[in-house]
Amino acid sequence: MTNYARMYRWGVTPWERYGKPAAGSIAALLDREEAERSRPLGRALDVGCGRGQFTPELARRGWQATGVDYVPAAVEAARSATTEAVTYVVGDATDLAAAGLGTFDLFLDVGCFQGFDAEQRRAVGRNLSALANPGATLLMLAFGVTWFRALSGGVSRDDVTAAFPDWALIADEPAQTDGLGWPMNRTSPRWCRLRRART
8 A cells, every 4th residue: 555655745646537537427326325315314434535536525415524544645635625524534444443433324435445455455344344334335436457456456346245245235337437547447447335234
């Protein structure tokens, strides 16, 4: 994950290009999720929030939104840029218990999970599971396993389900790549929607 800190420092953040082209699809995913819930919506965690590209939208929609990222400079930039009622925290997705975040009803991960190796992905799964309220949802955008994996990461459907054995994968859909630009548009991005058991 130190690659991300270096890339922020160098100003090389190709994943941030996804915000505008993906806005419609992310809105549709959130619309679907919110239609199945009663108000108030509850608490949402933007995992790997970076400079807060998506976290404020969660707050605008009525979620109690928190963004967490491993890179302090990214979190500081998010805090400086937002005008919404959002909490930003520096934290490691493989050790979220240390951040004292509480529990959540929704997790949004736009490209964070894929950056970890297999052992770290299992740790992410354990940590999100520990923070998940019964019936919580995880919306995850992950790039597929391609030659570009050395830089951007990449995971398969099996990688996702292996890390979240106590969650049901209820949707696995191709994500749009229009406007994403090369080489990110060659990484076969997919949206996974997982649901925590209501027990």
